[in-house]
Amino acid sequence: MDILAIGSYINSIEENKTLYEERNFDKRAEAIDFIEFHIIDQLQNTNYPHELLLLKDKAEKIKAELEAIDLNLFKRLQEEIRVGKYTGKGFKAMINEYVDIDLNDTQHQQEAGYDNLDVFINGLITLQSIPEQTKELEPEMVYYQKTPARVVFEMAERIPFTQDGVFFDLGSGLGQVAILVYLLTGVTVKGVEFEPAFCNYASDCAVKLNLPQVEFINTDARYADYSQGTIFFMFTPFKGEIMQEVLVALQEESLKRKIKIITYGPCTAEVALQSWLNSVNLKDNNMYKLTVFTSC
Numbered sequence: 001m002d003i004l005a006i007g008s009y010i011n012s013i014e015e016n017k018t019l020y021e022e023r024n025f026d027k028r029a030e031a032i033d034f035i036e037f038h039i040i041d042q043l044q045n046t047n048y049p050h051e052l053l054l055l056k057d058k059a060e061k062i063k064a065e066l067e068a069i070d071l072n073l074f075k076r077l078q079e080e081i082r083v084g085k086y087t088g089k090g091f092k093a094m095i096n097e098y099v100d101i102d103l104n105d106t107q108h109q110q111e112a113g114y115d116n117l118d119v120f121i122n123g124l125i126t127l128q129s130i131p132e133q134t135k136e137l138e139p140e141m142v143y144y145q146k147t148p149a150r151v152v153f154e155m156a157e158r159i160p161f162t163q164d165g166v167f168f169d170l171g172s173g174l175g176q177v178a179i180l181v182y183l184l185t186g187v188t189v190k191g192v193e194f195e196p197a198f199c200n201y202a203s204d205c206a207v208k209l210n211l212p213q214v215e216f217i218n219t220d221a222r223y224a225d226y227s228q229g230t231i232f233f234m235f236t237p238f239k240g241e242i243m244q245e246v247l248v249a250l251q252e253e254s255l256k257r258k259i260k261i262i263t264y265g266p267c268t269a270e271v272a273l274q275s276w277l278n279s280v281n282l283k284d285n286n287m288y289k290l291t292v293f294t295s296c
């Protein structure tokens with residue numbers, strides 16, 4: 001982009017008053033993204049002409065103003081979540097006021113893709129800077145990567161969650177899946193996470209949003225207590241022997257009551273080999289599509 005194009009883009013953002021209206025989160029997210037990657041990042045060289053550096057300063061100021069609107073919005077919504085204003089359909093409807101939730105997008109994805117819904121959910125339920133990993137993972141344990149928020153919304157829509165059931169996220173990372181499932185369904189949720197720093201962070205997020213029905217347990221999933229679990233979610237947290245040990249523990253639970261295992265990502269293929277599980281929607285072979293297994 002040349003100086004004229006950058007200048008006219010910045011002016012158009014500054015003059016576009018709709019971007020400064022709280023409800024236009026989607027448009028604001030696109031503008032912030034553009035300013036960050038196509039203007040500020042491109043103008044890092046301090047030897048650029050003075051005019052360009054002035055434009056960069058202006059872009060940074062506008063970006064900060066737009067981000068401040070989002071911060072205020074999240075603060076207000078967090079307070080409303082704290083007092084129980086949004087659960088279930090009310091929570092989804094509230095999100096839909098700010099971000100377009102078109103769940104059809106998840107059907108054809110070939111990888112874990114993120115979008116504005118993730119940006120919104122990050123701002124809403126993650127409350128402080130992300131902690132570093134403190135424990136070394138064993139070779140069969142998989143590093144943290146979050147499930148796209150859109151996939152969690154799809155799961156909440158497709159699976160009949162009953163209020164007497166308990167949802168487990170195995171390898172719950174920073175807690176987003178568990179917190180979202182609770183907010184979208186009202187069901188009791190538990191996250192099991194090997195990394196203590198992630199587990200503490202997730203617990204802090206739940207406490208700050210005043211969600212006592214959301215619990216995070218810091219343990220290896222092989223040794224967790226699943227005696228209350230009815231629905232178990234896995235976004236490929238581990239593989240090989242560890243996966244087999246966890247599946248044996250879940251099979252034992254399935255002898256006492258029917259359970260569901262929902263998978264996302266490459267672990268679907270390993271779970272699909274279990275003869276004690278029936279599955280739906282395995283035919284199209286897309287691992288980045290939710291697969292639901294039910295115990296026989």
Ligand SMILES: C[S@@+](CC[C@H](N)C(=O)[O-])C[C@H]1O[C@@H](n2cnc3c(N)ncnc32)[C@H](O)[C@@H]1O
Nearest residue numbers: 141144145146147171172173194220221235237
């Ligand atoms: C791919 S991430 C999924 C995170 C989260 N479930 C989500 O979807 O956003 C896998 C997580 O599993 C955790 N993990 C790996 N092995 C584990 C084990 N044996 N027990 C519990 N957690 C484990 C990792 O620390 C990591 O946070």
